[in-house]
Amino acid sequence: xxxxxxxxxYDEPAILDRLKADxxxxxxxxxxxxxxxVKQNGEPSSxxxxxxxxxxxxEDLQSRGFSDGDVDSKVKVINFEGLVDxxxxxxxxxxxx
Amino acid sequence: xxxxxxxxxxSLVGSMTLxxxxxxxxxxxxxxxxxxxxxxxxxxxxxxxxxxxxxxxxYLAGTVEELLKTGKFRITNCEACAKARGIDKGDxxxxxxxxxxxxYLASAFDADKVIHIGGE
Numbered sequence: 780x781x782x783x784x785x786x787x788x789y790d791e792p793a794i795l796d797r798l799k800a801d802x803x804x805x806x807x808x809x810x811x812x813x814x815x816x817v818k819q820n821g822e823p824s825s826x827x828x829x830x831x832x833x834x835x836x837x838e839d840l841q842s843r844g845f846s847d848g849d850v851d852s853k854v855k856v857i858n859f860e861g862l863v864d865x866x867x868x869x870x871x872x873x874x875x876x
Numbered sequence: 877x878x879x880x881x882x883x884x885x886x887s888l889v890g891s892m893t894l895x896x897x898x899x900x901x902x903x904x905x906x907x908x909x910x911x912x913x914x915x916x917x918x919x920x921x922x923x924x925x926x927x928x929x930x931x932x933x934x935y936l937a938g939t940v941e942e943l944l945k946t947g948k949f950r951i952t953n954c955e956a957c958a959k960a961r962g963i964d965k966g967d968x969x970x971x972x973x974x975x976x977x978x979x980y981l982a983s984a985f986d987a988d989k990v991i992h993i994g995g996e
Contacts, residue, residue, distance in 0.1 A: 859903035
């Protein structure tokens with residue numbers, strides 16, 4: 780199964796440890812985009828060490844003062860149109876955490 | 877083209893998830909998809925007639941009105957949630973549905989993709 784989860788808070792939901800998928804995506808939205816752009820003690824957010832594809836919503840990055848250049852190289856920045864394409868073309872199921 | 881059903885169990889003013897849901901719906905409709913949006917709890921206030929557009933306030937009613945004109949967008953309030961907040965059909969903007977949760981379930985079963993957004 781191709782599963783994508785929405786992470787909308789700047790914490791790491793424990794349920795991520797229990798999710799398995801053939802293709803696993805983590806879509807960072809709202810305050811979840813801090814994972815993409817903020818380092819902790821000089822290190823990227825631990826959520827980015829997971830075996831997943833990462834996406835961050837550009838509008839939510841910009842509204843928090845981040846530019847694409849602030850985003851970790853593992854994370855693909857997408858807009859709402861790109862998110863629609865992800866939903867219809869890349870993943871089968873979605874969870875809002 | 878496909879059909880996307882979004883369930884949003886959130887609030888109105890100050891809610892990031894309702895804002896997200898409407899913007900996602902707008903982008904999907906622009907790409908030619910159909911969208912059903914189900915609103916629960918305080919999200920039902922989005923359908924209230926006569927909302928005002930203030931600076932620094934999220935104003936989603938205007939976007940909803942434009943989306944309804946496309947014919948590719950349906951938006952429906954949870955009947956019980958609306959009534960609990962004193963919102964009846966007469967208080968609701970034209971084109972906005974009010975149904976029991978059966979509507980959401982039927983829409984979700986009929987959709988190509990479903991995103992269920994929890995409350996805040």
